[in-house]
Amino acid sequence: MRHQNKNYKRPSFFSQFLVILWFRTKLSIRDKKFFVLGILLPMIAIGSSVLLSEVLVFPPGSDYQRSNNNLQDNNIFVTPYNLNSQQNLLLDTMKLQYSLNYTYLDDDTDLPDYIQNKSLSSLNYGISFIGKNGLNIYYNSSIETIPTFVHSFFISLFKINGINLQLNETITVLSSEVTFDVFYLLMPMILQYGFVFFIPYFAILIVTDRDKGYKNHLILNSLRTSAYWLSNLAFDYIIFLFPTIIGWIILYSFKIDGIYSDNSGKSFLLFITFGLSAIPFGFVLQFIFDKEETANKWLYPFTSIVTSIPSALISVAFPTSTPLAVELLLSILPTFSFCNGLKALTYNNSSTVSYTILIQLLSGLIYLILIYFIDNLKKPKKNEIIFDEDSESIINNQTTVEDNDVLNEKEKIKRLIRDSDGNKSNFPKIVVDGIYKQFIQPKPTLEKPSLIEKCSGGAKVTKKNSIIKKAVDGIWFSVEKNEIFGLLGPNGSGKSTCLNVLTGILKADKGDGYLSGKSIDKDKDVFQSIGSCAQNDILFENLTIYEHLYLFSRLKSITTKTELEDEIDFYINKFSIQSFKNKKSSDLSGGTKRKLSVACCLIGDPQVVLLDEPSTSLDPISRNELHSLIDELKANKSIIMTTHSINEINQCCNRVAIMVDGKIRCIGTPNHLKHKYGSGYTIDIVPKNYLNNSFEIHNFMAQTFPSATRVERLGRFISYDLPNQNQESLATIFRILQSNKQRLEILDFSASSSSLEKVFLKFANLQEEINKQQPNNNSINNDVIN
Template sequence: MADKPKSHQFRAMFFKNSTFIKRQKCSLCVQISIPLILVIVLVIVQIWIKSQMSNLDPNSSEINPSSNIFSYDPMASYIFETNPNGLSNIGSLSATGEGSGLLGATPQTFEQFYKNQSYLPYYISFDNVNDMENEILLQKKIMRDNQNNNNMFTNNLPTSALAFNSFSVQNQQLSVNISTESQSRYLWGVSAQNLVFTLNVLNSAFINYVYGTNVSIQVNSVSLPSYSQSTNVDIASLLGGSFYPFALSFILPLFVFSIVVEKQEKLRDLSLMMGLKIRNYWIMNYIFNYLLYSIIVVFVVGVSSAFDFAVFTKGSGFGMFLLIFGWGHAMVSFSFFLSTFFKKTRTASIFCYFLVIVSVNLNSLLSFQVYLNSAPPTPYYFYPLFAFYRGISQLSTQCGIDLCPKWESYTWDFETSKIIFWLYIDAVVYLILALYLDQVLPREFGVPSHPLFFLEPIKKLFIKPKSETKEQYNEKTSLILNHHQENNNFDETIDEDVSNEKKKVQQKLYDPSKISIVIDNLSKHYPGRPKPALDGLHLTIERGEVLGLLGPNGAGKTTTISILTGLYKPTSGTATICGYDIRTDMDSIHRIIGVAMQFDIFWEDLSCVETLLYYARLKGVPIAKEIESVEMVLKEVNLFDVKDRLVKELSGGMKRRLSFAVAMTGDSSLLFFDEPSTGLDPETKANLWETINTLKKNRSIILTTHSMEEADYLSNRIAIVSQGKLQCLGNQTHLKAKFGDGYSIRINIDEKFVDTHSPTELIKEFSSSAILAENYNGSYVYRLPKTTVISDLYKHLVENKEHYHIQEWGLSQTSLEDVFLKISENDDTVN
C-alpha cells in the first residue's frame, strides 16, 4: 500500500505534463525543429560538397599559391650569398656575367629549369647572415603589402641563399649552408627543384674552378609515382562538431523554464500542500525531461544515420550511445541546478539561451586554439556543457576525416572515454547540488532549510530522545519554553474563552465524532528569530464549522496552515485531522484536505476537468472513480457546463470557483481558504459566499481573510491570533459584546434645521457618557456604553423625534473590525 500513493502521483504529473506539452504545440515544435533544421542544413551541405568533389581529378592537386603574388622573370633571377668567415677564392658573379673565384666559375646558362626557359644565375653578396636574412624578410613584407593592395610585385625572391663555412682547393673540400623557401606563399617554383638547381650550380662551379674544366651539371627533380583515390571526407561530420552541440542542448532552457514557471506561479507549492511529495516531483520531472530529450535524439540520430553521416554510422555505436546518454543525464541535472537560482521565467530563459550559445563558441575557441594537441585540465570537464561539446566535436572531426574510433579505442588514454566518465559524474553531482540548493536558498514562499539540515538524521543517531511521548521537546522547543518563562504573566492574562479551549483540548472534553481538527500545544520557532511564529496553540474545530482565523501580518496564521497542510514540521506540539496525527500520518491527511490559495493558481492551458484530474490523482483517487469524482465537484461549484473550457478562457469568478473545486477534489473533509474573495466585484463575491455556505454543510473550513465583512458573514466562530498566540475565540456576537466599546448610533436631522438644532443635547440627556464621534452636514454619530438599554433609547428617540426634527436614525453594535483592531493594537511581531 505504501507504493500506491507514489504511483498515483507519478500518473498525476505524467498526464499533466503530457497534456500541457500537447497544448504547447508551438513550443514543442520549435524545440524539435531547431535540431532538425541544423541536421537538414548538414544534409544539404553534404550533398552539395559530394556533388562538387565527384567532378574533381584526384591527381590535380598542384597549386601554385605564389602566382597571384608576383610574376616570374627568369632573366632576373639570383642567389644570395655571404662569406662570413672571409674565405679566399669565393669570388663573385654579377648579373652581367663578370665574376671571379669559385662563384665566377658558375656556368652562365641552365636549360629546362622552369617552364623550359633559360636561367642566368648571378649572386648578390652580403657581409653576414643577419643582413642577408633581413633583406629576405623585407622583400616578403613588400610582397605581402602589395598583395593586400591588389598590386603585382614583379621582382623575385632569391632562388636560395648560401652561407659559406669553408673552402679549400688543395683539399678539394667545400662546406656551405643552402637555404630554400619553405613558405608556399612566396614560392614560385617547387622547393625541391630550387634545392637541386642550387646544387647543380655549386657542383658545376666547384668542378670548373678546382679542376679547370668547363662543365655544366644538369640534374632535375621529379616525383615518385603517386597513389591517388577518390576523396573520402565526410563534410557533415566535420561540420557536426559545431552543429550537434546546438542541436542536442537547445532544449536545456526549456527544462529550466518548466521548473522556474512552477515556482514563479506557486504551482509547486500548491501541489505540495495538496500532498505531492517533493522527491516524487523531482523524479517525475527528471523522467519527463529525459523523455523529451530522447525524442530529439531519435530525430537527430535518425536523420543523420539515414544520410550516412560517418559520426553515427562508422564509429563505435556503443561509444556514441554512452556519450549522448550521459549528456542527457548531465543536462537534466544541470538544468535542475540552474533552476534553483531563478525566480522569474524571463530571466531564466534569456540566461540559459545565452549560456548555451556562449558555451558552444567558447569551447570551440579553447579546443582549437588552446587544447588542440593536448587534453584540457580535469576541471574543464566539471562543466558538463564543455565536456559534451568537446567530446562530440572530437568524434565528429575524427569521423569527418575517415578516422572514426572503434570501441577498442575507448581506453582511459582516449580523451572521449574520460569525457563520458565525467558526464556521468557531473549528472550525479549537479543533481545533488540542485536538491540541496532547492532546500536552502531563499525563496518567495516558505522558509529555507538550515544549510546543515542533512546532518539531522546523523544527529538523531547519537542523541536519543528522552521519551517517545508526543509531549517531548527537542532543542528548538526549549527556545519556546524560555520565551514562556520570560512572559511569566501569560497564563494570568489569557482570555477566558482561550483558556477554556486549552482546557478542552488538554482534558479531551470533546466528542471525537463531531470534531475535525484538534490542535494541541502547536508551536513553531524559526532559527534566527527571537520570537516563535506560533506559540502553544490549542484549538478545536467541529465538523460543518467555518472558523475565521484572523490576525495581522506575521501573527502566525500562515504558519498554522502550513503546519496543518504538511509544508512545515512543528517545533513542538501536534494536531490531529479527522483522527490522523500530522507528525505521522500526513499521507492520509493529504487525501482529506484541500487548499484554495489567495490567488488563483493554475496551468492556464489545462481545462477544468484536466486540472481537477491532476489533483484527484495526486490525492490517490482510484482510477475507476477519477472522472466521476471530478464531475461531482464541478457540479457542486456550478462549473460542469464549462468543464472542457481551458482555464485561461474562464472569468475571474469562474476561476475562483475552480480554486474551490481544486480544494474539494478527492472528497476533502477539511478546506483551507486564504482570502477567498480578494479582488472580486461585489456580485461575484456574494455568489462565492453562497458557494462557501453550501460547501460547509459536509466539511469543516478554516478561513483566513483581512475582510472583516467576509469573516463576519461566513464564519461560525472567530479566532484572532496575535504575536503567535490565540488571543480570543468565539462567535461574532460574543466577541463584539465582550471586546467592543458598546453601541454606535447615527442620527440624521432635517437639512432645514441643520444650523439651529443638534441632537447632541438629546443624546446627552439619555446618557451622559455618550461621545460624539462624527458630525457632517446634519448627520451625527455617537458612541454609547455597553450598559445602554436599547428599548429605553428607542423610546427616548421616538418621544423627541419631532422636536429635534430627526428624519432617521440607526443603531449598531461595535463592528468586528473594531474588535480586531483592539485585540491586535499591540502586536509588534514580524515573522
C-alpha cells in the same frame, strides 16, 4: 450524481506520476518556445551536419591520373625504417605477390608531407606502422585501385600464419592542393550545440514552478514530492527522445561517418544516454536561480558558454583524441562528453565511445543524487530566535497579558499534546501548537564588513544590528471536524504568515502544527489530504478551467471516470462558470480566476482546507454563493479561513480568532466576541430637521441615557454608543424612543447590539498604534506577514 463526503483515498504514486505527465504534455503542446528549442533547433543541427558532410568534400587536384588495377610498378612509402620481424615479413609477402617497390622514410611525421608534395603523375601509397600490431594506410580515396590495394593486404595477412595484426585505415584525399578535413572537427560541435538548449529549457520550467509557487501548490494539494521530480524527469526525457531518435535515423540514412559504421549501435546509445545526463544536469543548475526572469536572462548564455566553449577548445587542441585526464576533468559537463563521444565515432575509436556512454550514465546518477540533497537543503529553515525584552514575546510570558479565552485555548492544546503520548490519531484535524515566526533584516550601515565577516558570510545577526519583526508571536488553537475557523486581523497582523507555516512555505522558528495528526515539521506526507487556496491565484495560464479541475481532482483522490466527471461538473455548475469551461485561465477575469482557485482547493473532498482570503475579487452575488458552498461542504472537514471581511465571518465561521501584532488577542464564537468586547448598543436617529431638532434630541439622550456617547456620522444621522454597563435592555431602549418619537420630531430610529465589526475595529486600531511605535518594522514586506 456527485458522491459527496465519500472519504476518497490518496491516489497511488503511479497515478500521480501519470497525471503530471498529462499535465506537462498539455503545457508543452501550447508553448511556442518548446517547438523552437525542443524540435526546431535539434533538427537544424541534424540538417547542418548532413549538409556539412556533402559540402566539405575536396576533390583531388587536376594533376591526378588513374593507375593500373594490378598495382604493378607502384612505389610504396614506408615509415619508420626500423621494423620488427613480423612487419618485415608482411612487406616481403606483399613484394613477392605484387612486385612492389618500397621507399623507407626516417620519421613517421614525414610521411603525409612527403605524399602530398609528391607529384601524382604516378600513384603513391603510404604505410605507417604504429607500435607492434597497428598500421595506417594512406591513399587517394578517389582512385579505382583502392579496393585492389586494400585486398592485397588482407591476402598477405592471411598468408602469414600466426600473426594477428590490427588494421586501421585512415582515408586521406591526396591532391596537389593542401586540404584539411573540417567535417570531423565541426560535426560534433554542431550536433552538440543543437541539443544544448534542451538543458536550460527544461531547467527554467522548474524555476518557474518554484518562483510562481506552482510546485508548492501542487504538493500542498496532495502531490508527492517524489512524483513531482520523477514525472518531470521522465517527461523531459521522453520529449528529448523524439528529435534525438529521428535525428540519429537521418544521420544514419545519409551514411554520416561515425554514425553509419561498425559502431552504429554505440552511436545510438551515445545519443540516448546524453539525455539521461543532460536533463538532470539542468535540474541541478536551476537551483542557482530563484526567479524565472533571472533564469531566462542568464541560463541560456550560461549553459551555451560553459558547456560549448570547452568542447570547442579541446577539439582544436586535440583534434583526434582527447587525453584521458582532460576527459575525466570535463566529464561533469554532459555536452562535452557528448561532443567527445561524437568525435571518437568519427575516428572509429570504439573504446572511447564505450566509456563516454558509461560516463554519461554515471554522471546522470550523480546529478539525481544531487537533486535530492539540494531540494532538501532549499527547504525553509528555522531562524535563530533573537530575544527582545522590550516587547511582548512568547519567550517572556510573564510580561504578556492575554485574554482568558486565549489562555484557555493555549492550555487545552498543551494538555492535548502532553496527554497524547505520541499517538495523535485522536487529535483535531488542525492543531497549532505555539507557532512562533520572526523575520530578521540587517539594519542599513555605512561601515564596510571586515575580512572575517566576509569570509564567514557576514556579520553575526544580533538585536543591535538587526530589525526584528515578530510576524507570529506564539499562537495556539485547534480546528475540529465540521468546523470553519476564521482568522481575522488587519494588514500586518500575521494571518498569512500563520497559514504559510501550516502549508510548509515557511518553517516555524518555534512550535509545530499538526494536520490530521501529522507534524508539519517532521512528517513528509503531511499534505496527503489537503486543499489549499493561496491569497494570490496560482493557476496555469495554458490550462482550461476543465483541465485545472481534472488535474487537482486526480492529484487528490478521484480516479474513476464517472466520479471525476460528476465532481468537475458539480463545481463548474456551483460556481456558474459553465460558459468558460474550455477557456484558458489566462483569458479569464479576476473574479472567475478566484472561483477557479477555490474550486481547485475544494475538489476531491480534502479533510483539511486552508483558505487565504477566498472571496477576494468576487462580486457580492458570487461571494454569497461561495459562502453558501463552503458552509454546505464543511461536513467532515476542518477549515481555516483568513479574511478581512466581517460578513464572511458572520456567514461562515463557527469560531473566530482576531490577530494583532502576531498574537491572538481574542478567540471564540462571533456572538461571544460581540458580547465580550462589544461596546453595548448602537442607536441611530434620523430627525425631521437636523438643525432644529438635533439639540433637543441630544439633551433628551443625555438625560435618559447618561452613559451614552455621541458618535460623529456623515449625513443626517445622529448616532450614539451605549456601553454594556447600562442596565436597559434593547426592548426597553426601543420602547423609550418610540414613545418620544413625535415629541422629538424623529423620522426614524434604530437600536442594535454592537456588531463584530466594532470589535474588529477596536483591535485594528491597536495594530495601527503598534505599527506607529515600531517604525523600523515597516521596512519588512507586509505582504509576507499579513
